[in-house]
Amino acid sequence: MKGNPQLSPDGKLQHLLTIEGLPPSILFHILDTAGNFEHVAQQEIKKVPHLQGKSVFNLFFEASTRTRTTFEIAAKRLSADVINLNVSASSQSKGETLLDTVDNLSAMQADMFVVRHAESGAAHLIANHVAPGIHVINAGDGRHAHPTQALLDMYTIRHFKRRFENLRVAIVGDVLHSRVARSQIHALTTLRVPEVRVIGPKTLIPRDVEKLGVRVYHDMVQGLKDVDVVIMLRLQNERMNGALLPSRDEYFKYYGLTPTKLSRAKPDAIVMHPGPMNRGVEIDSEVADGVQSVILKQVTFGIAVRMAVMSILAGERGGNFS
Amino acid sequence: MKIQISNGRVINPSSGLDEVLDVFIAAGKIVGLGQGPAGFAPNRVIDARNKIVMPGLVDLAARLREPGYEYLATLESEMFAATVGGITSMACPPDTDPPLDEPGLVEMLKHRAKGRNQTNVHPIGALTQQLQGTRLTEMGELRDAGCVAFSQANIPLMDTQVLARALDYASTFGFTVWLQPQDGHLARGGVAHDGEVAARLGLPTIPDCAETIAISTILHLVRHTRARVHLCRLSSAAGLDLVRAAKAEGLPVTCDISINHLHLSEHDIGFFNPHCRLDPPLRSLRDRDALRAGLADGTVDALVSDHSPVDAQSKQVPFEAAEAGATGVELLLPLTLQWARQDSIPLVRALSRITADPSRILGVQAGQIAPGSTADLCIFNPDQEWVVTPQALKSQGKNTPFLNLPLLGRVSHTVVGGFLIYEDARA
Numbered sequence: 083m084k085g086n087p088q089l090s091p092d093g094k095l096q097h098l099l100t101i102e103g104l105p106p107s108i109l110f111h112i113l114d115t116a117g118n119f120e121h122v123a124q125q126e127i128k129k130v131p132h133l134q135g136k137s138v139f140n141l142f143f144e145a146s147t148r149t150r151t152t153f154e155i156a157a158k159r160l161s162a163d164v165i166n167l168n169v170s171a172s173s174q175s176k177g178e179t180l181l182d183t184v185d186n187l188s189a190m191q192a193d194m195f196v197v198r199h200a201e202s203g204a205a206h207l208i209a210n211h212v213a214p215g216i217h218v219i220n221a222g223d224g225r226h227a228h229p230t231q232a233l234l235d236m237y238t239i240r241h242f243k244r245r246f247e248n249l250r251v252a253i254v255g256d257v258l259h260s261r262v263a264r265s266q267i268h269a270l271t272t273l274r275v276p277e278v279r280v281i282g283p284k285t286l287i288p289r290d291v292e293k294l295g296v297r298v299y300h301d302m303v304q305g306l307k308d309v310d311v312v313i314m315l316r317l318q319n320e321r322m323n324g325a326l327l328p329s330r331d332e333y334f335k336y337y338g339l340t341p342t343k344l345s346r347a348k349p350d351a352i353v354m355h356p357g358p359m360n361r362g363v364e365i366d367s368e369v370a371d372g373v374q375s376v377i378l379k380q381v382t383f384g385i386a387v388r389m390a391v392m393s394i395l396a397g398e399r400g401g402n403f404s
Numbered sequence: 405m406k407i408q409i410s411n412g413r414v415i416n417p418s419s420g421l422d423e424v425l426d427v428f429i430a431a432g433k434i435v436g437l438g439q440g441p442a443g444f445a446p447n448r449v450i451d452a453r454n455k456i457v458m459p460g461l462v463d464l465a466a467r468l469r470e471p472g473y474e475y476l477a478t479l480e481s482e483m484f485a486a487t488v489g490g491i492t493s494m495a496c497p498p499d500t501d502p503p504l505d506e507p508g509l510v511e512m513l514k515h516r517a518k519g520r521n522q523t524n525v526h527p528i529g530a531l532t533q534q535l536q537g538t539r540l541t542e543m544g545e546l547r548d549a550g551c552v553a554f555s556q557a558n559i560p561l562m563d564t565q566v567l568a569r570a571l572d573y574a575s576t577f578g579f580t581v582w583l584q585p586q587d588g589h590l591a592r593g594g595v596a597h598d599g600e601v602a603a604r605l606g607l608p609t610i611p612d613c614a615e616t617i618a619i620s621t622i623l624h625l626v627r628h629t630r631a632r633v634h635l636c637r638l639s640s641a642a643g644l645d646l647v648r649a650a651k652a653e654g655l656p657v658t659c660d661i662s663i664n665h666l667h668l669s670e671h672d673i674g675f676f677n678p679h680c681r682l683d684p685p686l687r688s689l690r691d692r693d694a695l696r697a698g699l700a701d702g703t704v705d706a707l708v709s710d711h712s713p714v715d716a717q718s719k720q721v722p723f724e725a726a727e728a729g730a731t732g733v734e735l736l737l738p739l740t741l742q743w744a745r746q747d748s749i750p751l752v753r754a755l756s757r758i759t760a761d762p763s764r765i766l767g768v769q770a771g772q773i774a775p776g777s778t779a780d781l782c783i784f785n786p787d788q789e790w791v792v793t794p795q796a797l798k799s800q801g802k803n804t805p806f807l808n809l810p811l812l813g814r815v816s817h818t819v820v821g822g823f824l825i826y827e828d829a830r831a
Binding site: 227 | 599600602603605606607608609611675717720721722723
């Protein structure tokens with residue numbers, strides 16, 4: 083059976099599909115490399131040559147603006163040629179299969195695919211299929227994984243908290259449908275965060291999620307007590323349809339992050355959100371724009387982290403430039 | 405054609421026979437065990453030294469994909485695959501296209517199958533028209549055309565009133581109704597067990613209470629109607645407990661499990677292995693162990709291949725979009741042997757679950773080696789190792805979670821109605 087194809091036999095990163103199964107050394111290497119890229123944005127010419135002559139295909143089977151844009155900026159700052167494809171609107175509607183689409187683009191000499199797809203496992207499927215030497219980055223597959231988001235979150239946490247080994251982190255909201263939450267959980271436990279909590283109503287917490295190494299809270303007031311980091315998840319409007327939740331108002335009452343609830347956390351706790359936010363649904367504007375919010379910093383760091391992932395996959399010794 | 409099978413270890417589960425002796429076949433029947441009739445002059449002597457001679461396998465669930473899905477498999481390819489697997493009788497679910505809901509379709513299938521002089525095909529008729537769960541089929545006519553039971557295949561019958569009436573009507577004539585218990589509402593959109601692996605991979609789930617709720621409903625209706633029901637493809641420990649209690653109560657129920665659920669659990673999905681996209685889903689290790697114990701103690705009456713050939717393209721998609729099912733007729737015997745070896749089950753008992761027991765559920769004369777019985781049998785080499793490769797599989801479906809794994813036990817001869825229809829000199 084095909085296993086986790088993202089590591090080569092000698093332990094090098096071939097694809098980035100999920101955080102699960104990656105050793106701490108690789109995660110730290112990505113974070114350190116991102117640190118070296120952070121200054122590129124401050125340069126007058128915001129470019130480095132790491133991916134010169136390489137073609138990066140942004141293959142988005144599901145609509146996304148923010149993630150696609152940050153990947154595009156990251157690839158361009160690395161001097162790659164970037165091709166954006168919104169496949170949901172073209173091939174799939176003509177009946178072409180996912181792997182046929184990938185084969186066609188591979189024939190155009192793609193070096194790297196950045197893939198987003200509505201179904202869990204799509205990135206693994208593509209990575210198992212492409213020729214050696216072509217790299218796949220998972221930019222979100224169904225409810226499964228969004229590893230670059232989790233990495234930029236880890237980067238943000240390290241930036242503000244310096245270390246992971248003494249932290250208490252709470253992830254709040256729709257964990258069931260969240261690829262972001264799954265990747266964050268794997269990243270936090272891999273980086274040895276001693277206590278990871280997930281908080282939400284039972285309808286939005288997967289059964290047996292404790293086996294991933296987290297503690298489950300249904301009462302947000304209890305769950306936020308003394309945490310160092312609060313990560314809010316986006317709540318999709320469609321959750322009201324499937325009898326998962328009664329209303330946005332009731333959700334906000336029990337699981338929206340307000341200044342009062344946030345006061346349960348440590349005074350220096352930071353507030354994160356992968357975006358896009360629903361103000362007044364999962365987060366109060368006063369918190370979103372407050373001093374503890376680091377939400378916009380996450381976006382900025384996201385570019386450096388994605389540059390780091392791409393350069394490492396392309397085999398560049400990231401950070402070895404001046 | 406007169407055949408003498410000499411020096412094989414003959415195992416006949418229904419009588420408990422397990423010894424080395426010769427089997428004599430003439431005019432389609434077994435005419436002697438150990439001792440042939442006076443003056444028996446065989447046309448063919450098969451040397452079965454170091455091999456096991458057993459009744460031909462009876463498989464309660466083999467999809468042949470005809471009519472309607474010939475691009476997935478044909479009667480020809482799948483019936484041949486079945487003979488390679490030592491299967492001499494098989495029941496075919498009605499979820500063809502069109503479904504087996506009219507006598508003409510059943511007659512055509514029987515006719516096409518018979519023309520091949522191979523494995524006996526026993527169609528299961530549709531319980532409701534188009535399997536839509538609203539109107540009853542002409543069960544009497546379908547029985548006369550050759551259907552041995554009635555079922556919804558794996559399409560849930562959501563309307564409890566229709567189910568109650570279908571059971572009442574079927575039991576009027578003494579027909580058995582085969583039902584795959586899964587609550588259609590709870591299973592909606594799900595592709596994996598509601599447990600650790602789905603939590604990790606982010607897959608939509610089917611909780612085991614989808615099975616227990618359906619079984620409970622069916623059992624209440626069995627008490628109400630006294631209809632005879634066979635529950636297909638159990639997947640959970642909790643579901644099995646309900647069946648065990650129902651049997652103790654004396655309700656007329658039987659059940660089966662598939663080879664996949666006997667050996668695998670949700671953990672085998674790994675990183676989205678599409679071959680583990682099965683219906684019902686693979687559940688926890690605890691569930692799997694309970695099913696194994698249930699098959700050993702007889703709470704589970706039969707082990708089935710749940711043969712469902714699927715083309716490569718329908719599996720080469722993200723896990724939740726992949727078509728459910730695995731090929732199985734060629735794996736039923738070796739995976740039964742593997743279970744017997746791993747759990748130290750006596751062969752007589754293990755082989756009963758794929759011969760005499762399913763034959764009893766099917767209500768046909770098959771699954772035994774006894775003087776006077778129809779000569780449906782298979783001979784296999786229990787020590788021969790083979791690897792489940794696409795090339796080795798004769799089925800058009802190459803989709804199985806056991807792909808590329810080595811298995812022990814290879815059929816060398818298959819005899820149906822006294823005819824030697826398959827022979828492999830290398831086994």
